Amino acid sequence: MSWRSDDVQLPHPRTADAWADDDALAADLVPAVAEAEIAHRVTSTAVRAFHAHRGMLALRDELATDLLLLTLVHDSRTAGTLTGVRDRSGQPSRTLVFEGDGIGVEVEVSDSAVEGQLIPARPGRVVLRRPDGDVVGVDTDEVGYFRLDARPDGPVRLVCESADGTCVTEWLPW
Amino acid sequence: MSSREQLGSPYGERSTSQLVAGALTGDEGSWSEIVHRHTNLVMARVRQFRLTPQQAEDVAQTVWLNLLEHLGDLREPAALPGWISTATRHECIRMTNLSRRSIPVDPTTGRLDAQDEVELDGELLRSERHSALRAALAELPVHQRELLLLLSTDPPPSYQEVSARLGIPVGSIGPTRQRGLARLRQTEAIRTYLAVPSGPAIGEGGHDVLALG
Numbered sequence: 393m394s395w396r397s398d399d400v401q402l403p404h405p406r407t408a409d410a411w412a413d414d415d416a417l418a419a420d421l422v423p424a425v426a427e428a429e430i431a432h433r434v435t436s437t438a439v440r441a442f443h444a445h446r447g448m449l450a451l452r453d454e455l456a457t458d459l460l461l462l463t464l465v466h467d468s469r470t471a472g473t474l475t476g477v478r479d480r481s482g483q484p485s486r487t488l489v490f491e492g493d494g495i496g497v498e499v500e501v502s503d504s505a506v507e508g509q510l511i512p513a514r515p516g517r518v519v520l521r522r523p524d525g526d527v528v529g530v531d532t533d534e535v536g537y538f539r540l541d542a543r544p545d546g547p548v549r550l551v552c553e554s555a556d557g558t559c560v561t562e563w564l565p566w
Numbered sequence: 567m568s569s570r571e572q573l574g575s576p577y578g579e580r581s582t583s584q585l586v587a588g589a590l591t592g593d594e595g596s597w598s599e600i601v602h603r604h605t606n607l608v609m610a611r612v613r614q615f616r617l618t619p620q621q622a623e624d625v626a627q628t629v630w631l632n633l634l635e636h637l638g639d640l641r642e643p644a645a646l647p648g649w650i651s652t653a654t655r656h657e658c659i660r661m662t663n664l665s666r667r668s669i670p671v672d673p674t675t676g677r678l679d680a681q682d683e684v685e686l687d688g689e690l691l692r693s694e695r696h697s698a699l700r701a702a703l704a705e706l707p708v709h710q711r712e713l714l715l716l717l718s719t720d721p722p723p724s725y726q727e728v729s730a731r732l733g734i735p736v737g738s739i740g741p742t743r744q745r746g747l748a749r750l751r752q753t754e755a756i757r758t759y760l761a762v763p764s765g766p767a768i769g770e771g772g773h774d775v776l777a778l779g
Binding site for chain 2: 414417420421422425426428430433437438440444445446467483523542545547563565
């Protein structure tokens with residue numbers, strides 16, 4: 393377990409005595425202050441998430457339809473770690489499969505583009521969405537294939553529209 | 567610097583069920599309180615996996631986004647800490663895989679064991695302690711806060727540097743530090759923190775313990 397910390401501290405007793413000494417209190421301030429940036433990021437992303445969620449609800453109302461949520465059922469990165477399979481090309485492409493209620497979407501994410509396929513094959517339109525708005529959208533071909541020239545950072549989702557309805561993939565950093 | 571700005575507001579007294587209901591109807595204050603009560607849990611997981619600030623941000627963002635979509639499905643409010651803990655753990659594992667660090671365990675099943683929970687409990691206590699200290703710093707007068715923040719950087723600056731940065735005489739740094747630390751112990755944040763017995767237990771009424779700043 394090489395990634396595990398070797399210096400995980402034992403829980404300190406929650407007593408006033410622990411901080412009675414100036415130097416002990418000052419020493420505890422150092423990691424507390426060092427973690428302030430991460431704490432700030434964790435809470436400020438929650439604000440962004442809330443507004444992104446309200447935006448999705450507005451989209452649902454606009455489309456006057458339920459958005460079927462597709463959950464991640466396969467991730468080549470995770471599967472690769474388990475089986476030791478490596479990408480033949482050595483390129484950092486990643487295959488993700490999302491499914492829900494008999495339909496789904498498969499995507500292959502590389503450094504510069506996202507290629508994908510609606511399952512079952514059907515024509516439609518896909519939009520890649522970040523929490524702060526749409527990145528790029530494209531119509532699929534008649535069998536549901538699409539290509540998006542984008543490599544977004546942070547969590548994203550696909551909104552897939554077809555004659556059967558609209559589905560969205562769960563939020564995930566690609 | 568995180569501070570509990572809504573201290574004393576009605577949100578702090580609301581039950582998880584009320585907050586979930588509020589957040590679902592679009593009340594941002596309810597959502598903020600849910601986040602506030604579980605930030606230490608997310609922080610504990612992030613520390614457990616040694617994530618960078620950017621990785622931590624992506625993990626937290628993903629967890630909050632997916633939580634909002636599942637909030638309506640949560641029948642039992644007491645399940646909230648467990649849901650967040652598990653979701654954050656999964657995203658941390660995925661994130662460490664993405665950065666191509668080796669994880670010598672099965673990411674789909676591994677480490678949902680006693681050791682993982684003991685480790686998480688330790689990190690959770692640590693996160694609560696540090697969060698209380700940050701909230702306490704936010705309560706200090708600005709000159710004491712600035713000094714303690716500067717002295718808490720790693721490695722610490724010399725008193726000459728501190729004097730130059732803050733424009734105060736070297737001779738007053740020691741006494742100001744001492745008064746600042748004394749005042750820190752008297753802050754609402756520290757007194758509240760010390761008044762409550764420790765011992766987080768996720769899934770065993772853990773939401774009550776996690777509600778602490």
